[in-house]
Amino acid sequence: MIVLGLTGSIGMGKSTTAQMFVAEGVPVYDADAAVHALxxxxxxxxxxxxxxxxxxxVDGAVDRARLSARVVGHPEALKALEAVxxxxxxxxxxGFFKDAIKAGADIAVLDVPLLFETGGDRTVDKVVVVSAPPxxxxxxxxxxxxxxxAKFEAILARQTPDxxxxxxxxxxxDTGQGLDHARQQVRDLLTRLRAPPPLEAGGEAAH
Incomplete structure (x- = not known):
């Protein structure tokens, strides 16, 4: 199974693109949604x-605002949270990968906003970046x-430049030319990944 890391800066259309992969039958793991569920x-x-x-x-759920107040600007507290x-x-x-393999998926997507910032790009087979004009x-x-x-600039400062x-x-x-254009790019990408490897001169597939 090929694992794609999907990422992109704020406002680039990453979430919309992730849904395009889902529409093509590709299982997508949303890292942010996983934390919300936890x-x-x-x-x-x-x-x-x-x-x-x-x-x-609060009311049986982690209050993200209260938690942020405890960890933002406190490196040791952040480390303790990450350890949990x-x-x-x-x-x-x-569990997601186990289910995807069991279902016979040949490609799966990891939707991770801070893929490069956390070194997650080293754990996937290919990286897909969603981009648009500034x-x-x-x-x-x-x-x-x-x-x-001001908030926009602060968020950008924490992200790897586009x-x-x-x-x-x-x-x-590229999501700057409309949904149909982006959807076709997703389909073309999947077609390329699923194409058989080129044959070497001897007639055997390249390894």
């Missing part, structure tokens, strides 16, 4: 996080509720 009532992270940071659980959450996410992800990116982000220029992402990508999906 923090929700009954989630595996609720008890351990409350034990490490008493008072952050990362193994749970890893186990959750392993002016369109800014327009999309500033249209979001509660967003302003130009560097594109340079390090195996594939780039």
């Amino acid at each position: 923090y929700a009532p009954g989630g595996a992270a609720v008890g351990p996080v409350e034990a490490a940071f008493p008072g952050v659980v 959450v990362h193994p749970l996410v890893a186990a959750h992800r392993a 002016d369109l990116q800014r327009q999309r982000v500033l249209a979001r509720p509660g967003m302003d220029g 130009a560097e992402k594109r340079a390090r990508a195996d594939f780039v999906i």
Whole structure:
């Protein structure tokens, strides 16, 4: 099974592109959604996080605002949180892969916003970066509720620049020319990955 790492800066259309892979029958693991599930009532992270940071659980779920207040700007607290959450996410992800293989999937996608920033690009077979022109990116982000220029710039400062992402990508999906164009790029990418390897002069497939 080929594992694709899907990433892209804020406002580039990564979530929409992930759904295009789903529409093509490719299983997609959403890292952010996994953490939300772990923090929700009954989630595996609720008890351990409350034990490490008493008072952050409200109505049976981890209150993300309270948790952020405890860890943002506190490196040791962040490390303690990661020590709790990362193994749970890893186990959750392993279950996803097990199910995908069992279902006979030949390609699976890991949707990870900070793929390069966390070194996740080294754990996948190919990296797909979702990109769009800077002016369109800014327009999309500033249209979001509660967003302003300062917040946008602060988020960008924490992310690997788009130009560097594109340079390090195996594939780039351009969402700046509409949904149909992006959808065709996804289909073309999958066709390329599923194509048989070229034959060597001796007649055997290249390894």
